[in-house]
Amino acid sequence: MSTTSGIMTLSRFIVEQERIHPEATGEFSGLLSDMAIAAKIVARSVNKAGLIDVLGFTGDENIFGEKVKKLDVIANETIIHALDHGGHLCIMASEESNGLIPIPPYHKKGKYVLLFDPLDGSSNIDVNVSIGTIFSIFRRVSEGEDGTLEDCLQPGYKQVAAGYILYGSSTMFVYSTGNGVHGFTFDPSIGEFLLSHENMKIPERGNILSVNAGYINRWEDWMKRYFEYVTQEDPETNRPYSLRYIGSLVADFHRNLLYGGIFLYPPDRKNPKGKLRLLYEANPLAFLVEKAGGAATDGRQRILEKVPADLNERTPLIIGSKREVELVHEFIEGKR
Numbered sequence: 268m269s270t271t272s273g274i275m276t277l278s279r280f281i282v283e284q285e286r287i288h289p290e291a292t293g294e295f296s297g298l299l300s301d302m303a304i305a306a307k308i309v310a311r312s313v314n315k316a317g318l319i320d321v322l323g324f325t326g327d328e329n330i331f332g333e334k335v336k337k338l339d340v341i342a343n344e345t346i347i348h349a350l351d352h353g354g355h356l357c358i359m360a361s362e363e364s365n366g367l368i369p370i371p372p373y374h375k376k377g378k379y380v381l382l383f384d385p386l387d388g389s390s391n392i393d394v395n396v397s398i399g400t401i402f403s404i405f406r407r408v409s410e411g412e413d414g415t416l417e418d419c420l421q422p423g424y425k426q427v428a429a430g431y432i433l434y435g436s437s438t439m440f441v442y443s444t445g446n447g448v449h450g451f452t453f454d455p456s457i458g459e460f461l462l463s464h465e466n467m468k469i470p471e472r473g474n475i476l477s478v479n480a481g482y483i484n485r486w487e488d489w490m491k492r493y494f495e496y497v498t499q500e501d502p503e504t505n506r507p508y509s510l511r512y513i514g515s516l517v518a519d520f521h522r523n524l525l526y527g528g529i530f531l532y533p534p535d536r537k538n539p540k541g542k543l544r545l546l547y548e549a550n551p552l553a554f555l556v557e558k559a560g561g562a563a564t565d566g567r568q569r570i571l572e573k574v575p576a577d578l579n580e581r582t583p584l585i586i587g588s589k590r591e592v593e594l595v596h597e598f599i600e601g602k603r
């Protein structure tokens with residue numbers, strides 16, 4: 268999509284999308300624009316993290332027993348306050364908050380549900396490694412004005428939009444409302460996200476492997492056999508794969524989305540149900556990767572078909588290039 272000025276801002280793109288996709292509705296415009304504002308504010312805090320007293324721990328722990336970094340808290344509160352008054356949402360839930368986040372009674376409520384991880388990979392903040400915000404949007408299914416837990420526990424295929432913000436060497440806003448996956452790069456000189464990656468498609472194959480190989484002795488047999496296979500020397504099948512693991516899901520996912528490859532967080536002896544969160548990490552990225560032509564499973568089924576039992580459900584995650592996910596499943600199903 269181009270314009271006479273050659274500049275396509277996120278805000279303008281959202282409006283244009285409504286026009287070229289009759290099925291698209293303007294309902295998202297305000298919600299996504301509010302998310303973009305939150306992204307700019309969080310990016311400012313992340314970029315200054317080393318300069319203001321937001322490094323280190325608050326001393327609190329989140330419900331997953333992880334030490335909460337001050338920037339986690341800032342990002343969480345920023346998103347909540349940027350999104351709670353636009354009149355688009357009936358409920359929110361965050362990886363950094365306990366339970367549901369209601370819309371205050373004095374604000375107009377809407378028909379959408381926002382689930383988000385305000386700052387994923389936050390253990391990397393102090394060492395200046397890329398981190399990210401991940402978000403997922405559903406339509407309300409319950410009756411009445413106020414959203415409920417039922418609205419938050421929908422299977423991922425019911426998402427109407429999902430996206431992430433990557434705070435890296437540049438800040439990027441990547442999202443989909445179902446009509447392609449589009450990436451925008453922040454230009455601080457004008458304070459706008461500009462279209463830089465239109466209609467992103469993940470290569471069908473890719474020899475980049477993202478997994479924490481330090482856990483090899485915790486893995487199930489199929490995972491050990493898969494790892495052994497992809498690290499053997501065979502130029503004809505692009506082996507050995509390159510191991511690229513940042514420890515920040517959004518950063519690993521984004522690189523694999525562009526170059527092709529696969530990210531795995533398999534079940535292991537310490538995390539038999541997997542470590543990553545279904546609602547806040549797996550579902551939104553699975554929505555994006557499928558819209559970009561890739562695949563995402565938990566080793567048994569599509570991530571997007573899983574019906575969450577609770578807000579904090581964890582899941583194994585195998586996500587990336589379609590053929591790479593299929594190869595992993597050949598090992599899971601004992602075909603290799």
Ligand code: P6P
Binds near residue numbers: 479516543
């Ligand atoms: P491990 C960060 O805590 C996170 O949720 C993801 O961003 C990242 O991919 C993963 O956990 C890293 O986990 O166990 O390899 O340190």
